Amino acid sequence: MAYDSPGNSRQGMWSRRTFMKSTAAGVAAGAFAGASLRVAEAADGLRSIGLGVSEINEIQGQATKDLGFTVAGQAMGYGEMFSKMLNQNDQYEIAEGYFNDMRVMEPAKVWQPIPIKKLKDWDKVTNLTKTGKLTPESNVGQGDAPYLFLWVDAEGNTVKGPSDHIIMAPGWHNADSMGYNPKATGRPIESWGELLNKEWDGKVALLNVPQIGVMDAALGVEALGLKKFGDKGNMTKPEIDFLVDYLIPLKKKGHFRAFWENFGQSVNLMVNGEVVLESMWSPAVAAIQAEGVPCDYAFPKEGMRGWHGGLAISAKVKGKQLDQAYEYINWWLAGWPAAFVARQGYYHSIPDNAKKYLEPAEWDYWYMGKPAAKDLSDPFGTVIIKKGAVRSGGSYWNRYSKINVWNSIMKENDYLVKRWTEFLTA
Amino acid sequence: MTTVESYAKLAETAPRGLIGGAPAAQPEAEVDRKYSREPGFPVPILIAPAGLWLIVFLLLPLVSIFIFSFWKTTGHSMIPAFSLENYKAFFATEGFFDPKNTEFLTPSVFIRTLWTTFRFTAIVMVFCLILAYPMAYFLSMQVENFKWQLALFLLVMVPFWTSYLIRAVAWLPMLGRHGLINEFLLSFHLVSEPVSFFLYSEFSYIMALVQLYVVLAVGPIFFSLAKIDRTLLEAARDMGATPFQIFREIIAPLSLPGVAIGMIFVFVMVMGEFATAVVVYGGKTSTTGTVILNYYVIANYPFAAVNAIMLMLAMMIGVVVILRVVDIRKEL
Numbered sequence: 001m002a003y004d005s006p007g008n009s010r011q012g013m014w015s016r017r018t019f020m021k022s023t024a025a026g027v028a029a030g031a032f033a034g035a036s037l038r039v040a041e042a043a044d045g046l047r048s049i050g051l052g053v054s055e056i057n058e059i060q061g062q063a064t065k066d067l068g069f070t071v072a073g074q075a076m077g078y079g080e081m082f083s084k085m086l087n088q089n090d091q092y093e094i095a096e097g098y099f100n101d102m103r104v105m106e107p108a109k110v111w112q113p114i115p116i117k118k119l120k121d122w123d124k125v126t127n128l129t130k131t132g133k134l135t136p137e138s139n140v141g142q143g144d145a146p147y148l149f150l151w152v153d154a155e156g157n158t159v160k161g162p163s164d165h166i167i168m169a170p171g172w173h174n175a176d177s178m179g180y181n182p183k184a185t186g187r188p189i190e191s192w193g194e195l196l197n198k199e200w201d202g203k204v205a206l207l208n209v210p211q212i213g214v215m216d217a218a219l220g221v222e223a224l225g226l227k228k229f230g231d232k233g234n235m236t237k238p239e240i241d242f243l244v245d246y247l248i249p250l251k252k253k254g255h256f257r258a259f260w261e262n263f264g265q266s267v268n269l270m271v272n273g274e275v276v277l278e279s280m281w282s283p284a285v286a287a288i289q290a291e292g293v294p295c296d297y298a299f300p301k302e303g304m305r306g307w308h309g310g311l312a313i314s315a316k317v318k319g320k321q322l323d324q325a326y327e328y329i330n331w332w333l334a335g336w337p338a339a340f341v342a343r344q345g346y347y348h349s350i351p352d353n354a355k356k357y358l359e360p361a362e363w364d365y366w367y368m369g370k371p372a373a374k375d376l377s378d379p380f381g382t383v384i385i386k387k388g389a390v391r392s393g394g395s396y397w398n399r400y401s402k403i404n405v406w407n408s409i410m411k412e413n414d415y416l417v418k419r420w421t422e423f424l425t426a
Numbered sequence: 427m428t429t430v431e432s433y434a435k436l437a438e439t440a441p442r443g444l445i446g447g448a449p450a451a452q453p454e455a456e457v458d459r460k461y462s463r464e465p466g467f468p469v470p471i472l473i474a475p476a477g478l479w480l481i482v483f484l485l486l487p488l489v490s491i492f493i494f495s496f497w498k499t500t501g502h503s504m505i506p507a508f509s510l511e512n513y514k515a516f517f518a519t520e521g522f523f524d525p526k527n528t529e530f531l532t533p534s535v536f537i538r539t540l541w542t543t544f545r546f547t548a549i550v551m552v553f554c555l556i557l558a559y560p561m562a563y564f565l566s567m568q569v570e571n572f573k574w575q576l577a578l579f580l581l582v583m584v585p586f587w588t589s590y591l592i593r594a595v596a597w598l599p600m601l602g603r604h605g606l607i608n609e610f611l612l613s614f615h616l617v618s619e620p621v622s623f624f625l626y627s628e629f630s631y632i633m634a635l636v637q638l639y640v641v642l643a644v645g646p647i648f649f650s651l652a653k654i655d656r657t658l659l660e661a662a663r664d665m666g667a668t669p670f671q672i673f674r675e676i677i678a679p680l681s682l683p684g685v686a687i688g689m690i691f692v693f694v695m696v697m698g699e700f701a702t703a704v705v706v707y708g709g710k711t712s713t714t715g716t717v718i719l720n721y722y723v724i725a726n727y728p729f730a731a732v733n734a735i736m737l738m739l740a741m742m743i744g745v746v747v748i749l750r751v752v753d754i755r756k757e758l
Contacts, residue, residue, distance in 0.1 A: 079723035086502060086725055104725055108502035202622060208709040210720065251710070258626045258708025265704075272602045274626070413501075414729070417720050418515075422535040424712040425542055 045070035046324055049084055050096025052263075053346065054172055054309060058379065059337045067331060069324050077262075078209070086110060089314040093321055094328060097168060099129075099308045100211075100407035102149035106158055106167060111312040113156045113165035118326045121333045124350045129170040129308065130162065134400040139303065141403035143215070143233015146170065146308040156315075168310040169329045170349035172341045175304035175399050178216075179280030179288065181270060182296050189298040192216065193223035194277060201255050205269050205278035208259035210420035211413065215305055215405055216279045218243055223302050233408035237415055244419040248426045259424065263287075270295055282345045286384035299393035303404030310349075342366045343379045347396050369394035488738075495731035504727050512732040536717060536733060540740055543713045546632065547696040547744075553636045554692045555685065558643035562684070565644075566651035567677075575652075582644055590638065594705045597634050601625035601706075626708035634706040639695050643688030650684025651677070686752035693744050697737065714740075 048060060052075040060073035071094075076084065082104075085095045089110040097105065105111060116122045127133055132140040132147040140147075150168065151161030158167075180189045185200075195204055195216060207213045218232045221243060229239055250256070257275050260266045266284050269275045271291045280297070288295040311332055313325045332338070335353030343362065348354045355363050361373040369391050376385035393399040410416055498507040519534045533541070561582065569575045585593055600606050601624040608620040623629055654677060662672045700715030714737045721730040 079719065082723060083725070104502040107500075205708070208704070211724075254622075256708075256710070257622075259704075259710060261704050261709060268598065272598065273604045274602060409724070413724050414499075414721075414726055417724060417726075418535060421539060421712045421717055421720065424710065424716075425535060425539050 043321055044324075045072065046093040046321065046328055047091070048073045048094035048096055048328070049076060049081060049092045050309070051075060051078065051081060053344075054096045054337070054341065056340070056379075059340055062336060062340075063328055063331055066336070067324070067327055071328055090316045093314055093317045093325055095168075095312040095314060096171070096309060097312050098407070099146040099149055099168065099310065100144050100409060102158075102167065103144060103409045105312075106149060106152070106156070109156050110315055111156070111167055112315045112317065113152045113154055113167060114169060114313060114326075114329070115165055117164070118330075119169060119333060120330050121350055121353065124352060125170055125333070126349055126351065128173075128400060129310075129349060135397055138401040139403060141303070141306060141406050142229075142231045143406035143408035145306075145403075145406045146173075146310075168312040169333065170308065171310040171332055172338070172346040172348055173306065173308035174282055174346050175306045175393075175403060176279070176281055177300050177304045178277055178298045179266075179270060179285055179295050180277040180298060181294055183294045184273075184276035188296070189277060190301055191223045192219035192300045192302050194298075195220040195279065196224060196250065196255070198255070200277050201253070202257055203274075203276045204256055205258045205260055205266070205275045206256060207266075207279045208261045208424075210417050211409060212305070212407055213259070213279070214240070214243065214416060214420060215407070217247055219300070219302060219305065219404060221246060223300070232405045234410045235412060235416070237412055240412060240416055240419050244423050247423050251423060251426055267291075286345070286378065290382070290384060297392045299399070300404075303402040304393070304399065305405050305407065306400070306403040307407040340379050343377065345391075347400075351396060365389070365391060367396045369396070369398065491731045491734055494728055495735055497728045497731075499726045499728050502725055509728075512728045515729065516732050516736060536714075536736070539712050539717055540714050540736060542711060543697060543699075543715075543737075544740060544744075546635070546711075546713075547693055549632055550635045550639065550696050551689055551692050553632065554640045554643045555689065557636065557640050558647055558688060559685070561640075562644050562647035562651055563677075565648050566654075579648065582641060585637070586641055591701070591705075593638055594634055594702050597630060597637075597706050598625065601630050625706065626710060628707070631703060631707040631711070634702055635696055635699065638702065639692045642691035642695065643685075646687040646691070647681060647684040650681045650687075654680050682752045683754045686748050686754055690745055690748055693748065694741055697741050697744070 046069070048055065048071060050073070055073040055075035057073070060071045063071040074092075081097075082101060084091060085097055085101070086104065086108055089095075095111060097111075119125075128138075129146040129150050132138075132145045147161065149158060150166050150170070151159050151163045152165050152167045153159050153163060154165055156165075156167065178189060178192070178195060180194075182188065184203075194200070195206070206216060214235075215232050218229055218235070218239075221227055222229060222232070226246065227239070227242055229235060235243070258265075258269055260269060260278070263281060263284060266278060266280050267287045269278060270280075270284075270288045271293050273293075282297055285295050285297045311329045313322065313329075317325055333350055333353065335348075335350065335356045338348030338350065338354035339357030339362075342348065342354050342358060343366070345366065347367070351367055355367070358366070362376055364370040365372040365376055365385060371388050371390045372385050374387050375383045378384045494504060495512055496508050496510070497504040498509050498511070515534075516536045517534055519532050565575055565578055565582070569578060598605070602608070603620040603622060603625070605624065607624055608617075611617045611621065612619075658676055659672055662676055667675070698715055700713050700719060703709060703711050703713055703716065714733055718730045718733045718737070721727075721733065
């Protein structure tokens with residue numbers, strides 16, 4: 001693995017400061033002793049795996065530049081990522097994972113506890129992950145809310161927080177709902193119930209990930225007043241049965257145009273006029289508008305479906321690489337990557353740090369929910385937000401005070417997948 | 427005995443119109459000549475690379491899949507056990523052993539999924555045969571010039587030069603509500619509003635599968651047709667056989683091995699399909715491949731293994747059935 005001397009990393013104040021402060025004795029020793037010691041040294045640099053949300057060449061490239069060691073990022077599909085995180089924790093140092101997988105990852109002990117004293121800006125991390133309430137009035141939301149899994153003891157066992165260790169440093173997150181073509185619907189979409197409205201027969205698409213698709217459908221069923229679920233993030237068998245038995249006839253009469261599996265598909269469905277309404281990830285809105293097709297993102301009155309990503313360290317990492325892992329995590333928390341992903345609509349756990357790297361107009365649009373003061377670009381320089389546009393749902397704090405349910409893995413996951421298969425085969 | 431004679435004998439002894447007629451009895455000398463070997467590398471050395479490859483990358487994984495299918499899942503990994511629970515879950519519907527349950531005799535969703543997978547495969551095979559046979563026939567029988575034959579055959583292969591995904595995705599702008607076909611129909615006022623069933627339907631699914639895999643059938647059929655000795659056909663014509671008779675008595679039986687191999691290719695490929703359904707059927711069906719993937723993703727490896735074994739079993743049965751109908755070893 002390439003060895004960059006820290007002397008090469010004077011690009012920013014931040015990196016130098018980190019270096020000076022770094023407790024990474026190994027790094028310093030290596031730097032001063034030079035090549036002769038390198039042979040004896042432990043592995044150097046980090047390998048990071050995750051989804052395309054956080055694994056972007058520009059981000060890990062910037063980290064490599066700022067930190068003075070190589071951070072090699074690898075973006076994967078969801079299933080692939082999940083399996084690699086779970087089964088091959090010697091193949092990565094950093095897992096840019098998701099709190100909704102914790103029900104599997106935490107007991108598997110594939111990641112090591114992170115002492116919070118290693119995280120420089122820990123105090124600035126919002127309460128969204130610490131207590132579940134971004135603001136005191138916030139609704140915690142059903143399902144696998146991050147705060148339920150964040151806190152662990154020194155051995156990595158889940159504990160009721162707060163404690164001295166966390167399993168994953170909170171990072172990027174967002175709240176999902178539905179995207180729709182306002183010209184085709186003729187009115188704003190303001191409820192999850194619209195997903196099941198027969199007005200849109202044959203023009204609706206759902207996300208074909210059983211764990212998530214079923215929650216969107218449950219939100220719809222609940223919005224229509226057909227059933228009240230105890231916990232949509234952890235349904236019982238009868239609840240799953242009720243839901244699937246309700247969905248099968250809908251599918252048979254052709255209500256659903258398609259079930260999409262990746263971002264590109266969801267964009268194409270709307271752009272090609274195949275659907276007028278679908279469950280959607282928020283960056284798709286900009287992508288669809290860029291194709292000249294009108295698209296709005298719903299802010300349903302029932303609240304949105306939240307998800308939360310973050311950075312975990314493989315249980316196998318130790319020594320110098322462990323110090324580098326802490327450095328990389330601290331770099332994430334310090335704001336540069338937070339600003340980068342903000343331009344795609346994702347939020348970060350330390351908004352103030354993101355703000356440092358955002359232009360005021362960007363901050364006002366993405367976080368504050370104000371009209372864009374000028375045209376805004378995505379991280380790659382393409383203009384995606386026209387002047388005057390407003391983000392649906394308002395400010396970050398407003399959106400996140402109304403999380404209805406978090407992406408989850410249910411206890412009845414096997415049964416859910418089985419019934420979902422039945423739904424698709426029907 | 428020359429080849430011509432042996433084929434003539436074959437045609438003579440084959441029961442009329444019976445698929446896969448009895449093969450020509452080959453004289454001892456012929457057999458000896460055919461199977462005697464030049465001295466060279468010993469056989470074990472020749473088969474060692476392939477053998478090793480198959481053992482490491484086929485046999486061992488298969489055996490481990492079989493073993494894993496009896497293990498138990500813990501939600502995040504699996505532990506060694508000998509449990510038939512996974513097989514029970516595959517076969518038995520919820521409430522299968524409860525006669526009061528109205529659905530107690532309904533096949534489980536996994537059996538139904540396997541059946542759906544098979545049903546689509548069978549339909550695709552039929553269409554592939556209907557399309558591939560005339561194509562191969564034209565190439566081998568009607569095109570006299572070898573250069574043209576080769577050129578046209580390569581032309582048939584052109585779709586295979588692009589990636590699988592592109593070939594599947596290319597249907598979207600054709601079939602969609604605002605696709606080429608709908609635009610055409612609309613502009614000529616043949617329909618008043620876009621036709622939905624072209625895309626994200628069984629229609630589009632089957633059509634895409636046929637387009638994706640028909641080449642696999644064309645190849646083998648072409649080669650077995652090209653191998654047919656033309657003098658046989660000439661002889662038949664001289665004897666006053668009608669074109670239909672020639673086809674039925676000579677060409678069809680002699681091309682059967684190619685048909686069988688082509689059908690096996692298509693069968694095995696389509697049975698294992700899961701991606702095309704997502705692209706052109708909008709994920710509105712589940713194949714056993716999808717089920718395996720879904721359980722793999724939630725780390726229930728034993729149950730994924732059970733589905734994989736059942737799929738393999740179904741494929742093996744299918745291949746055996748095809749080989750029963752056409753005995754390739756005897757025909758080739």
